[in-house]
Amino acid sequence: MQIKRQQRIDAEYGITKSTQYYWEKHGLWPKRVKIGARAVGWIAEEISAVMKARATGADDAAIIALIVELTAGRQA
Numbered sequence: 790m791q792i793k794r795q796q797r798i799d800a801e802y803g804i805t806k807s808t809q810y811y812w813e814k815h816g817l818w819p820k821r822v823k824i825g826a827r828a829v830g831w832i833a834e835e836i837s838a839v840m841k842a843r844a845t846g847a848d849d850a851a852i853i854a855l856i857v858e859l860t861a862g863r864q865a
Contacts, residue, residue, distance in 0.1 A: 792822065792830035802840055816853045819860055835859045 795806050812818035821829040842855050
């Protein structure tokens with residue numbers, strides 16, 4: 790499992806920090822994971838799946854369902 794920090798997501802996908810946090814608040818972006826005392830990141834596979842869904846035209850409801858499915862797998 791690879792963790793991506795905000796700066797890398799911004800560089801790779803052009804998604805700013807404020808957009809990531811807005812989407813996360815509204816269930817349109819996976820929840821961040823704590824990787825240190827003052828550091829967070831996102832699971833690369835989850836981000837990739839969400840971006841693929843966005844690129845194929847998935848609506849907000851489909852993206853929310855995808856995120857629920859992806860993050861449910863974290864406990865598995």
